[in-house]
Amino acid sequence: xxxxxxxxxxxxxxxxxxxxxxxxxxxxxxxxxxxxxxxxxxxxxxxxxxxxxxxxxxxxxxxxxxxxxxxxxxxxxxxxxxxxxxxxxxxxxxxxxxxxxxxxxxxxxxxxxxxxxxxxxxxxxxxxxxxxxxxxxxxxxxxxxxxxxxxxxxxxxxxxx
Amino acid sequence: xxxxxxxxxxxxxxxxxxxxxxxxxxxxxxxxxxxxxxxxxxxxxxxxxxxxxxxxxxxxxxxxxxxxxxxxxxxxxxxxxxxxxxxxxxxxxxxxxxxxxxxxxxxxxxxxxxxxxxxxxxx
Numbered sequence: 060x061x062x063x064x065x066x067x068x069x070x071x072x073x074x075x076x077x078x079x080x081x082x083x084x085x086x087x088x089x090x091x092x093x094x095x096x097x098x099x100x101x102x103x104x105x106x107x108x109x110x111x112x113x114x115x116x117x118x119x120x121x122x123x124x125x126x127x128x129x130x131x132x133x134x135x136x137x138x139x140x141x142x143x144x145x146x147x148x149x150x151x152x153x154x155x156x157x158x159x160x161x162x163x164x165x166x167x168x169x170x171x172x173x174x175x176x177x178x179x180x181x182x183x184x185x186x187x188x189x190x191x192x193x194x195x196x197x198x199x200x201x202x203x204x205x206x207x208x209x210x211x212x213x214x215x216x217x218x219x220x
Numbered sequence: 221x222x223x224x225x226x227x228x229x230x231x232x233x234x235x236x237x238x239x240x241x242x243x244x245x246x247x248x249x250x251x252x253x254x255x256x257x258x259x260x261x262x263x264x265x266x267x268x269x270x271x272x273x274x275x276x277x278x279x280x281x282x283x284x285x286x287x288x289x290x291x292x293x294x295x296x297x298x299x300x301x302x303x304x305x306x307x308x309x310x311x312x313x314x315x316x317x318x319x320x321x322x323x324x325x326x327x328x329x330x331x332x333x334x335x336x337x338x339x340x341x342x343x
Contacts, residue, residue, distance in 0.1 A: 078323040132234060146231040153323050156301025160321075163304055171228075171276065 065089060065191065068115065068206055071157030075150065076197060080130045087194035092205065097192075100124070101138065102175045102182055103151035107159065109167035114207040115158065116182055117151050123200030130199060138176055148172035154204075221267035222247040226257040226283065227299070228275040232322070236270055236299065239329045254278025254286075261287060265294060268337065271316070273300035273307075281314055288315040295340045297332060299324075 069086055076084050101124035104116040119127070121138050128146045129135045136143045148171075155169045175182075184190050188207040195202050223245050227233050233250050240248055249266065251257035253275040260266070269287075273280040284296060295317040302311075303321045311319060318336040320329060 075323045078325055132231065133238075142230055145229055149229045149231045152229070153301055156303065156322065160301075160303035165306070169274075169301075171274070 064111065064208060065193070065206070067158040067161035068112075068154070068193075068204065070161055071154050072195070072204065074157055075153045079153070080127065080197075080199065082130070082197045082199055085196040087196070089191050089193045092190040092192045097203070098179045098181055100176070100178050100180075101147060102180065103147045104173045104175075104182065105151050105155040106170040107155065107167065110159070110162050110164045111208050112158070112162075112206055113188055113209060114184060114205075115151065115155050116205045117147075117154065117202055118182070118205070119147075119202040120200065121176075121178075123202055126199040144174040144176060148174045221245065222249065222264065224249045224251060224257060224260055224266040224269045226251045226254065226269065226275070226280065227272035228252050229272070232272065232299070236329070239326050240333075242326070243330055243333065254280060254283030257283050258286060261291070261294075265291065267294065268333070269294060269296045270299050270320075270333075271296055273298060273302045273311075281311070284311075284314050284316065295336050297336055 073084055076082050099118040100121045102116055102118040104114060106114045124147055125135065125138065127150065128143055131146050136146070151172050159167050159169055182205065184207040187210055189210045190205050190207045193204045195204060223240055225233050225236055225248060227236070237248050249260055251260050255278045271280045271284065280298065280300065296315065297318045297320060298311045298316045299320045299322065301322045308319050317339065318332050320332050
């Protein structure tokens, strides 16, 4: 994937965190996810249609997710509370919406967010998609972003390069 | 002034409610989708509506079109992640008075609401 594919997500994530969470973010090196070894504790996912990116997910430890929720709402909420999941879902909603707007493809849309809370879960995407993994560092904790692209987008990017 | 907050996310309703209270608004009702919002406005017309776009059961645009069919006066501010210019234009054509894109700072929120109500007063 080229930076052209990833930068809408980087820009949107940075904008969400600085605006609503008053925190900076440092992105690690993006890498293609070859195997699904990573397990998570809290994940939020949104699907897209009409663009090369098919889905974006954010994955946190419970502790980091809790820190984000507390910064967002001003109060600590337990991970088994529906409001916890709602808050995490709203984060991915804003990131996805911002990325979609930056891509600005006519007819593009996003789904409602899905949030998974539970230690040791894995996220599976369709086999025909290329998943890019990006580690992120903030002063609220570390988390990761995964973006699933149609693999033909990889082909188009390689050709353009 | 009574304010109606329409958003399927309780988190976003809480954030907006807190911001409205900080601005001095006390009478704030909530609805989690367009259908609930229609029931709310049938009972009592609010002085201001803050409206999300993407919601289950009935989305914000569908609510807006039904609401505007009977009420041209109440100011409506769309508060949404839909940030494309085409979407903003679509919303304005449907009858919103102002537009706030999520994420927003309290200052952005405050200034858009203040601006909306000032225009309403002047108009």
